[in-house]
Amino acid sequence: MSVPTSDRPLEKVKEEVIDQLILNYSHGEISADAFERRLDQAYACDAPDDLTALTADLPLQTDPRYQAEKLSCVQPKFTASTENNAQLNITSILSSDNRSGAWVVPKDIYIKNYSGSVTLDFRNAVFTHPNVTIHIDCILGSDAFIVPDNIDVTTSTKNILGSVNSDKSSLENVTVTGQRPHLHIKGRVILGSVDVTMKQSMKQSLKQFADHLKDLFDDQSKRNKSH
Numbered sequence: 001m002s003v004p005t006s007d008r009p010l011e012k013v014k015e016e017v018i019d020q021l022i023l024n025y026s027h028g029e030i031s032a033d034a035f036e037r038r039l040d041q042a043y044a045c046d047a048p049d050d051l052t053a054l055t056a057d058l059p060l061q062t063d064p065r066y067q068a069e070k071l072s073c074v075q076p077k078f079t080a081s082t083e084n085n086a087q088l089n090i091t092s093i094l095s096s097d098n099r100s101g102a103w104v105v106p107k108d109i110y111i112k113n114y115s116g117s118v119t120l121d122f123r124n125a126v127f128t129h130p131n132v133t134i135h136i137d138c139i140l141g142s143d144a145f146i147v148p149d150n151i152d153v154t155t156s157t158k159n160i161l162g163s164v165n166s167d168k169s170s171l172e173n174v175t176v177t178g179q180r181p182h183l184h185i186k187g188r189v190i191l192g193s194v195d196v197t198m199k200q201s202m203k204q205s206l207k208q209f210a211d212h213l214k215d216l217f218d219d220q221s222k223r224n225k226s227h
Helices: 010-026 032-044 048-053 066-073 204-225
Strands: 087-093 095-100 110-113 118-119 129-141 144-146 154-160 163-166 181-188 194-197
Touching: 010 032, 010 048, 010 204, 032 095, 032 204, 066 204, 087 095, 087 118, 110 118, 129 144, 129 194, 144 181, 154 163, 154 194, 163 181, 181 194, 194 204
Parallel strands: 087 110, 095 118, 110 129, 118 144, 129 181, 144 194, 154 181, 163 194
Antiparallel strands: none
């Protein structure tokens, strides 16, 4: 006997409803406007029964193939660790250093920033370990970390006339089932600044995934018609 919807965790019900919305949109069962309207309603909803009502008229249900495609597109990526990427050392003296794209994140990152600028963008990064420690020594410099909301962040720094700012507190409830990396930022900040920002929410990532899936099915449908 299945558990009543009202007794199930809200976050789990919400994730399942959003998955069903994405799948039916990608197969053309609902329009783009209807998909975005219902997606916004799902994120704003805090009643399980109201959530399931958003998909009561939709015919398609998710399957393992859908979940695998979702994880490959939305979940943070991992690769096996090697001695060559055991740690990363960055030194910035009156200069700048930027990492973005599909760069490999080791277990430990050491940043020495003296009157310089360091930016690490983790949105498309490939992780070698679920727990990453970023050791910072920031003096008269600025360290910036761009982190999507499927990655957790904690900070533990000694600040002397310095600042540590993070907008990661306003996370959305829906996450992707699977391993979540955790960044631990520690060290000292003297007359400098550390900023942790989130430039893409999970809702935006899921919208991109829905459009990606729709393009795949549209291309497949066109190929089938041409044969």
